[in-house]
Amino acid sequence: xxxxxxxxxRVVSDHDYYPDALLRRVLASVRTIAMVGxxxxxxxxxxxxxxYLQIKGYRVIPVNARAAGQLINGERCYATLADIPQAETGPxxxxxxxxxxxxxxxxxxxxxxxxxxxxxxxxGVRNDEAAARxxxxxxxxxxxRCPKIEWGRLHGELSWGGFNSRIITSKRRRLVxx
Amino acid sequence: MSPKPRQPGFETRAVHAGTPPDxxxxxxxxPIYQTTAYVFDDVEHAAALFNLSTxxxxxxxxxxxxxxxxxxxxxxxxxxxxATACASGHAAQLVxxxxxxxxxxxxxxxxxLYGGSITQFGRTFAKFDWHVSFVDVDEPQNVRAAxxxxxxxxxxxxxxxxxxxxxxxxxxxxxxREAGIPLIVDNTLASPYLCQPFDWGADIIVHSxxxxxxGHGNSMGGAIVDSGRFxxxxxxxxxxxxxxxxxxxxLRFHETFxxxxxxxxTKAVGLRDLGPALSPTNAFLTxxxxxxxxxxxxxxxxxxxxxxxWLERHPRVAWVSYxxxxxxxxxxxxxxxLPRGAGAVLTFGAAGGYEAGIKLVEACxxxxxxxxxxxxxxxxxxxxxxxxxxxxxxxRLAAGAGPDVVRLSVGIESVDDLIADxxxxxKAAS
Numbered sequence: 001x002x003x004x005x006x007x008x009x010r011v012v013s014d015h016d017y018y019p020d021a022l023l024r025r026v027l028a029s030v031r032t033i034a035m036v037g038x039x040x041x042x043x044x045x046x047x048x049x050x051x052y053l054q055i056k057g058y059r060v061i062p063v064n065a066r067a068a069g070q071l072i073n074g075e076r077c078y079a080t081l082a083d084i085p086q087a088e089t090g091p092x093x094x095x096x097x098x099x100x101x102x103x104x105x106x107x108x109x110x111x112x113x114x115x116x117x118x119x120x121x122x123x124g125v126r127n128d129e130a131a132a133r134x135x136x137x138x139x140x141x142x143x144x145r146c147p148k149i150e151w152g153r154l155h156g157e158l159s160w161g162g163f164n165s166r167i168i169t170s171k172r173r174r175l176v177x178x
Numbered sequence: 179m180s181p182k183p184r185q186p187g188f189e190t191r192a193v194h195a196g197t198p199p200d201x202x203x204x205x206x207x208x209p210i211y212q213t214t215a216y217v218f219d220d221v222e223h224a225a226a227l228f229n230l231s232t233x234x235x236x237x238x239x240x241x242x243x244x245x246x247x248x249x250x251x252x253x254x255x256x257x258x259x260x261a262t263a264c265a266s267g268h269a270a271q272l273v274x275x276x277x278x279x280x281x282x283x284x285x286x287x288x289x290x291l292y293g294g295s296i297t298q299f300g301r302t303f304a305k306f307d308w309h310v311s312f313v314d315v316d317e318p319q320n321v322r323a324a325x326x327x328x329x330x331x332x333x334x335x336x337x338x339x340x341x342x343x344x345x346x347x348x349x350x351x352x353x354x355r356e357a358g359i360p361l362i363v364d365n366t367l368a369s370p371y372l373c374q375p376f377d378w379g380a381d382i383i384v385h386s387x388x389x390x391x392x393g394h395g396n397s398m399g400g401a402i403v404d405s406g407r408f409x410x411x412x413x414x415x416x417x418x419x420x421x422x423x424x425x426x427x428x429l430r431f432h433e434t435f436x437x438x439x440x441x442x443x444t445k446a447v448g449l450r451d452l453g454p455a456l457s458p459t460n461a462f463l464t465x466x467x468x469x470x471x472x473x474x475x476x477x478x479x480x481x482x483x484x485x486x487x488w489l490e491r492h493p494r495v496a497w498v499s500y501x502x503x504x505x506x507x508x509x510x511x512x513x514x515x516l517p518r519g520a521g522a523v524l525t526f527g528a529a530g531g532y533e534a535g536i537k538l539v540e541a542c543x544x545x546x547x548x549x550x551x552x553x554x555x556x557x558x559x560x561x562x563x564x565x566x567x568x569x570x571x572x573x574r575l576a577a578g579a580g581p582d583v584v585r586l587s588v589g590i591e592s593v594d595d596l597i598a599d600x601x602x603x604x605k606a607a608s
Binding site for chain 2: 042044045047048051052055149166170171173
């Protein structure tokens with residue numbers, strides 16, 4: 001693969017399988033996440049993911065037209081990605097999409113427009129055409145995964161529940177605050 | 179789906195999966211976390227744990243670090259999404275069915291099962307208004323014929339106890355898929371080293387880890403392993419996983435946790451309310467046992483094959499049932515589903531029937547007369563008078579535990595000594 005430009009370096013060659021090193025790099029590089037489809041209802045899957053990512057130190061900005069203006073987990077919700085005042089929130093590093101695969105297409109285009117570096121589509125969400133557009137624009141794209149589950153898996157927390165992390169190592173895991 | 183990414187070999191996972199060095203102390207062996215409870219950082223952290231919105235430990239009835247390490251190791255060896263360990267194999271079966279069944283529901287089970295499972299399913303489960311039909315799974319059509327609209331699972335043993343019979347998993351998995359219900363495979367006798375039920379379409383695997391996994395006859399335990407592939411929301415058959423759960427404020431396990439739903443339900447509801455948690459010390463002993471599972475299973479099947487072939491030639495032996503023998507009607511299935519060997523449990527009939535069987539068992543000096551299998555030590559039992567005693571004559575015959583049947587669990591001792599002991603006992607019994 002041509003690694004001469006930033007854009008090609010970010011292209012993921014296989015969207016069925018992401019190496020752990022790539023997921024670690026993505027999760028370590030982002031600080032502020034816009035979560036599209038975040039729900040004000042605390043027992044929805046998006047709320048579980050949002051609360052967990054907040055505990056792990058990420059700032060999560062909810063995006064949901066039906067909840068615009070409301071506070072979700074302490075953060076103001078915006079109707080669209082373009083509505084997020086990045087001058088106040090700081091730059092949006094990653095857009096996490098809790099919508100169906102078809103709806104993900106235009107959201108990816110908005111993510112490119114607001115200058116996000118990563119687009120992450122949740123479990124069950126995959127849009128290869130939109131992913132190709134994002135990668136062409138230099139973004140890294142992860143699809144059909146959950147950042148909460150991947151963070152937990154890579155940091156040993158999924159193992160606490162008896163899940164198969166597929167991680168075999170003789171190295172001591174670094175302790176993470178919280 | 180693309181091919182699975184390459185993962186370390188079975189032997190490597192048997193030693194390492196679930197047990198990286200302890201992050202606090204660097205301890206290389208898995209510590210025994212002999213604790214009942216775990217401190218919360220603050221009230222908010224406690225609330226997040228109780229709401230299942232973050233991962234972590236609350237109370238060892240639900241999860242414990244040593245137990246979790248064992249769960250991950252077994253899940254890795256079966257190539258599943260995750261596992262839940264229980265106090266025994268029977269507890270694992272109870273907790274697994276508890277996630278699937280409502281009063282009035284039904285499941286179909288092979289009629290050749292461990293006698294204790296036949297009693298648990300047929301008698302004790304009936305007290306929960308759970309119903310079972312036992313069928314001869316040698317003819318997979320029998321399974322389909324026994325299904326009802328209330329059927330919630332199909333249950334078989336990959337390698338069936340006590341008789342050395344192999345279940346044809348693939349067509350039964352197809353019937354389960356067609357019916358929209360999970361296939362549960364008890365993989366205890368085979369162990370994941372000999373058989374990989376998820377490769378053949380099983381959805382859930384249960385184990386008595388007491389047997390070959392722990393391997394040394396010193397620790398009770400059980401496990402439920404989930405493939406993570408079953409779609410619990412595809413029908414209204416599985417409300418515990420697909421409908422709102424009142425105790426967790428209307429959370430839907432499958433919607434919220436996806437392929438982790440069953441494993442979390444078996445802990446957050448099953449272990450929470452039924453209570454059969456595995457002790458951390460037993461988890462530690464089982465983890466240690468599993469490290470040598472591949473080595474032990476190789477010796478187990480090598481010894482068993484030799485003992486079976488010797489018995490088959492013995493003039494005082496009427497018949498031998500072991501799928502590793504060419505004479506077995508299950509030999510072809512064994513080659514398909516258990517290519518590394520047909521297990522270490524076999525049955526045979528001593529010439530002279532019930533009386534000869536009892537005398538033979540009592541005459542053994544090296545084989546231990548007890549009700550267990552999968553020990554390093556060789557074990558002998560007369561099922562009709564022990565493990566299958568609580569069944570009717572008809573059920574015993576159907577289960578492969580007729581009056582003349584003697585069951586061996588062949589250990590890893592010197593095979594010449596095992597043969598010599600059986601030889602003297604056969605002489606004494608005649």
